[in-house]
Amino acid sequence: xxxxxxxxxxxxxxxxxxxxxxxxxxxxxxxxxxxxxxxxxxxxxxxxxxxxxxxxxxxxxxxxxxxxxxxxxxxxxxxxxxxxxxxxxxxxxxxxxxxxxxxxxxxxxxxxxxxxxxxxxxxxxxxxxxxxxxxxxxxxxxxxxxxxxxxxxxxxxxxxxxxxxxxxxxxxxxxxxxxxxxxxxxxxxxxxxxxxxxxxxxxxxxxxxxxxxxxxxxxxxxxxxxxxxxxxxxxxxxxxxxxxxxxxxxxxxxxxxxxxxxxxxxxxxxxxxxxxxxxxxxxxxxxxxxxxxxxxxxxxxxxxxxxxxxxxxxxxxxxxxxxxxxxxxxxxxxxxxxxxxxxxxxxxxxxxxxxxxxxxxxxxxxxxxxxxxxxxxxxxxxxxxxxxxxxxxxxxxxxxxxxxxxxxxxxxxxxxxxxxxxxxxxxxxxxxxxxxxxxxxxxxxxxxxxxxxxxxxxxxxxxxxxxxxxxxxxxxxxxxxxxxxxxxxxxxxxxxxxxxxxxxxxxx
Amino acid sequence: xxxxxxxxxxxxxxxxxxxxxxxxxxxxxxxxxxxxxxxxxxxxxxxxxxxxxxxxxxxxxxxxxxxxxxxxxxxxxxxxxxxxxxxxxxxxxxxxxxxxxxxxxxxxxxxxxxxxxxxxxxxxxxxxxxxxxxxxxxxxxxxxxxxxxxxxxxxxxxxxxxxxxxxxxxxxxxxxxxxxxxxxxxxxxxxxxxxxxxxxxxxxxxxxxxxxxxxxxxxxxxxxxxxxxxxxxxxxxxxxxxxxxxxxxxxxxxxxxxxxxxxxxxxxxxxxxxxxxxxxxxxxxxxxxxxxxxxxxxxxxxxxxxxxxxxxxxxxxxxxxxxxxxxxxxxxxxxxxxxxxxxxxxxxxxxxxxxxxxxxxxxxxxxxxxxxxxxxxxxxxxxxxxxxxxxxxxxxxxxxxxxxxxxxxxxx
Numbered sequence: 001x002x003x004x005x006x007x008x009x010x011x012x013x014x015x016x017x018x019x020x021x022x023x024x025x026x027x028x029x030x031x032x033x034x035x036x037x038x039x040x041x042x043x044x045x046x047x048x049x050x051x052x053x054x055x056x057x058x059x060x061x062x063x064x065x066x067x068x069x070x071x072x073x074x075x076x077x078x079x080x081x082x083x084x085x086x087x088x089x090x091x092x093x094x095x096x097x098x099x100x101x102x103x104x105x106x107x108x109x110x111x112x113x114x115x116x117x118x119x120x121x122x123x124x125x126x127x128x129x130x131x132x133x134x135x136x137x138x139x140x141x142x143x144x145x146x147x148x149x150x151x152x153x154x155x156x157x158x159x160x161x162x163x164x165x166x167x168x169x170x171x172x173x174x175x176x177x178x179x180x181x182x183x184x185x186x187x188x189x190x191x192x193x194x195x196x197x198x199x200x201x202x203x204x205x206x207x208x209x210x211x212x213x214x215x216x217x218x219x220x221x222x223x224x225x226x227x228x229x230x231x232x233x234x235x236x237x238x239x240x241x242x243x244x245x246x247x248x249x250x251x252x253x254x255x256x257x258x259x260x261x262x263x264x265x266x267x268x269x270x271x272x273x274x275x276x277x278x279x280x281x282x283x284x285x286x287x288x289x290x291x292x293x294x295x296x297x298x299x300x301x302x303x304x305x306x307x308x309x310x311x312x313x314x315x316x317x318x319x320x321x322x323x324x325x326x327x328x329x330x331x332x333x334x335x336x337x338x339x340x341x342x343x344x345x346x347x348x349x350x351x352x353x354x355x356x357x358x359x360x361x362x363x364x365x366x367x368x369x370x371x372x373x374x375x376x377x378x379x380x381x382x383x384x385x386x387x388x389x390x391x392x393x394x395x396x397x398x399x400x401x402x403x404x405x406x407x408x409x410x411x412x413x414x415x416x417x418x419x420x421x422x423x424x425x426x427x428x429x430x431x432x433x434x435x436x437x438x439x440x441x442x443x444x445x446x447x448x449x450x451x452x453x454x455x456x457x458x459x460x461x462x463x464x465x466x467x468x469x470x471x472x473x474x475x476x477x478x479x480x481x482x483x484x485x486x487x488x489x490x491x492x493x494x495x496x497x498x499x500x501x502x503x504x505x506x507x508x
Numbered sequence: 509x510x511x512x513x514x515x516x517x518x519x520x521x522x523x524x525x526x527x528x529x530x531x532x533x534x535x536x537x538x539x540x541x542x543x544x545x546x547x548x549x550x551x552x553x554x555x556x557x558x559x560x561x562x563x564x565x566x567x568x569x570x571x572x573x574x575x576x577x578x579x580x581x582x583x584x585x586x587x588x589x590x591x592x593x594x595x596x597x598x599x600x601x602x603x604x605x606x607x608x609x610x611x612x613x614x615x616x617x618x619x620x621x622x623x624x625x626x627x628x629x630x631x632x633x634x635x636x637x638x639x640x641x642x643x644x645x646x647x648x649x650x651x652x653x654x655x656x657x658x659x660x661x662x663x664x665x666x667x668x669x670x671x672x673x674x675x676x677x678x679x680x681x682x683x684x685x686x687x688x689x690x691x692x693x694x695x696x697x698x699x700x701x702x703x704x705x706x707x708x709x710x711x712x713x714x715x716x717x718x719x720x721x722x723x724x725x726x727x728x729x730x731x732x733x734x735x736x737x738x739x740x741x742x743x744x745x746x747x748x749x750x751x752x753x754x755x756x757x758x759x760x761x762x763x764x765x766x767x768x769x770x771x772x773x774x775x776x777x778x779x780x781x782x783x784x785x786x787x788x789x790x791x792x793x794x795x796x797x798x799x800x801x802x803x804x805x806x807x808x809x810x811x812x813x814x815x816x817x818x819x820x821x822x823x824x825x826x827x828x829x830x831x832x833x834x835x836x837x838x839x840x841x842x843x844x845x846x847x848x849x850x851x852x853x854x855x856x857x858x859x860x861x862x863x864x865x866x867x868x869x870x871x872x873x874x875x876x877x878x879x880x881x882x883x884x885x886x887x888x889x890x891x892x893x894x895x896x897x898x899x900x901x902x903x904x905x906x907x908x909x910x911x912x913x914x915x916x917x918x919x920x
Contacts (some may be wrong), residue, residue, distance in 0.1 A: 247846070311906050451722075
């Protein structure tokens, strides 16, 4: 009953939208909870921000750094500083001019401990930012930077709308953002739809698309129908089982969306029993990851924190196979015994409490199968909890109030896992710490030798796999679908909408 | 489009060959050009008879298992498998030619070529071997510290003619690298066996920083390609064209520009939009060529994915003519890609296409996209032993182009 209401409501809303002047409508599994680059944590947020905000630099179609809000950069001979000249023809969506103060403010806000930005690491290498003119900034670095432009992709915020550099997550800006990007937010609705319109004076003018509508449709099986029935123009992620039917429709184009993603079950290692490597490893040995994967779709199991085609994937580390005998030995070593069919220690049963973000495709199926596998092996499993975006961010990101999480990480082409596995990482929710991994991640960050980096990170793969801060599950093929009446479509391999200003509607 | 057609097809073939069908007599569509796809549709027994004694081999060929097809006792099939392997290799050679200089440039730009290193000289060697000008690469860094590599550097930097550069460099270079280059040259000239490389060339080819920085012999693939050129196609028309870009005999000389390709709307394309439009036209036209359910070979055509297999191969041949516009070539491959075919080699993911995809990805700057294609080719390493080292080179290029970047990661 509820689902049908949602479906009818969605059709009605989309039909109403389509009666107006040709909006570009796309679907996300989860609507962004926040549109503030300081607090971005999800792919959906990152995609939406690509429409609204700009960085100083961005990728061109050949994935080379190209100026966006910057005009040019002059790097000092010692490569410890650079002067960036900014464009003077760009205005914020509220009509205010974009200036050097905005760049300085953004860097300071990201670095301000009062902001608690999960994106702070992206500017940690900048030790000072100062305006040296209305449209010029000088940046000073913590170490020589061969190509600082490559690191100036973070989104720039409007200084004039904030009271100080310590920005709160619930600042009104998070639902009324002002950017310099090709689209401005028109409506941020309680029904989880977001409407945007082409912005004047922006850095990238969208010639043809005048309106964009993002709509949340959490029922993945319903998404394919919407694009087949021309109720939307694009699906960000197509379910593997829908690929054949969408491919057969000659009015739909499929685009590989290579986000280098992998699924995992992560442990909170702050407390027992998950602070014990033996218990984590034992749990991983009770899981048949291929068995869990089969209902999800075509994919490839992974043995560590990279996808198998990554330069950093260590092919000498095998995918862990289910091995109940070895798991039993490890649990006994860790002080557990199997009384009455359930593993327990000091009278306390080994219990798994799993939380997962609502809207993660197939997560319910995976969690239920996982529950069944573990219960069959003598592990008590509470019913998995699927929490909304706000609760996920509170429980997992801010308060680390969880035991196990089932989720997925997506990486841009740098495939940089530092934030997930360095002891100081901003995405290291589980408090994983291994000094050797820290050292190797530091080495990989600092080296200028690609082979040394590759070697270091393959070793990270090996060490992390052995420590089992996560049970590494699989990577899935990822495709997006766009109706073929949208022309000149090119999808950025991570941010999706980077080149949307070149997309056009209709023939020609 | 499915990747799992081969086993069904093998079953289908056995059913056909035992005559367990009462399909009506052929009713050829007069609009279809003569050729293998038309034969599948209108005269399926002709096709099945041709493969009757080597069904497993042809099934292997159909799904891109070239090693198994090459081992078949059917000589024509062996030839076809060798051709596919040779074409795949030649594309990997081309990928090496694109990757090696890109790696040296990326290394210089993002990290700086280490003092005394021969990385740029190594890349210049690849360029010279392809008869291109090596001097811009030599200028990326000073001459290497290693005297042997310094010698190579000097030879590459001397006045070289526009053609035959490699021969002259091989003649002018002393030391162990010179010995290796001369071995390559002798093999290419047909004066020595290929395994001379095993004794004449150092392994690893370039080793620096106490062995922590190594680069492979980048010339092996090219030398192999010259030593074992693409064989001639079988004389027999059906065996020569089956599961290929040549719909019919008239297409064999140049399928991408042949009469069938022209009828399907393929021609020059100078932008991604133009490439997409042509693939869309091709697909829609092929849809109209699909047989009705009552056609005698309708079921065989479906089980073989005949139209999709042909579409894959004709796009492959056509994209090979678009390589001067990498983004255009990439869009053509994207538009024709069988998204439902999985990650491995298959009927609509033949090895030659995967090699082309990797080459186009690197040339368009989307280097990370080349790596899944190379990973899919891994089962062919026994026939293409240069493949693992080439994959590592593309890995190195991917790492080099992202050195110093701040990574981004997000939850779903």
